[in-house]
């Protein structure tokens with residue numbers, strides 16, 4: 001795809017005899033909001049790890065700006081504007097929320113100019129709703145605020161692509177809705193392409209425009225939420241049980 005920001009070609013990750021990501025082809029265009037779903041162990045986080053440089057794929061290519069970044073370290077991915085969060089937020093517990101954001105800003109300062117809407121730490125803290133907590137140590141804010149802070153740290157690196165790994169896990173319904181609104185703003189106002197893994201399928205399907213479904217490391221579907229919920233293989237492999245559980 002000519003206008004893709006990022007393109008995975010036959011991306012494969014093996015751990016010994018286990019193929020966690022199996023020849024996945026996927027692409028991401030500027031400003032897209034894409035979800036990734038799949039049962040436990042489907043390979044979602046491993047796919048994220050491979051497209052953010054946390055682990056090297058066993059084979060396949062990862063094209064960003066026409067360059068194959070497969071096998072390069074996370075700093076190279078960050079330099080190309082790819083930022084991510086982790087299932088368990090990785091914030092500096094002893095540093096204040098503002099200092100956590102500053103860390104990201106310093107890291108990114110050399111790479112790209114700040115977007116007009118997010119010139120500094122204050123603007124980022126305001127966007128993620130943590131202005132009042134700016135001077136609290138990260139350890140002293142709630143787990144859901146730590147998730148927001150980690151998103152702020154990712155934004156501070158001035159990304160073009162934001163990878164979110166289960167940022168709604170453990171949040172109350174109201175917090176999930178607020179998180180979804182924030183994610184939409186990042187896309188609508190900052191023009192970011194967002195890829196969002198979430199276990200709560202019904203939540204995710206309400207908010208994304210395209211969904212990639214992984215099952216046993218393979219991509220079994222890639223389409224709009226309406227298309228994916230009608231896909232017989234997806235329902236068979238995953239969605240039937242998952243949606244019944246969520247609505248039970």
Ligand SMILES: Nc1ncnc2c1ncn2[C@@H]1O[C@H](COP(=O)(O)OP(=O)(O)OP(=O)(O)O)[C@@H](O)[C@H]1O
Pocket residue numbers: 015018020038039040041042043044045046047199
């Ligand atoms: N570092 C590792 N070493 C060995 N096996 C691993 C490693 N990381 C993941 N796996 C295995 O790879 C498979 C895919 O795991 P992964 O965490 O990517 O799935 P997931 O879809 O993100 O699951 P979940 O929804 O539970 O987070 C699983 O079988 C897992 O046990």
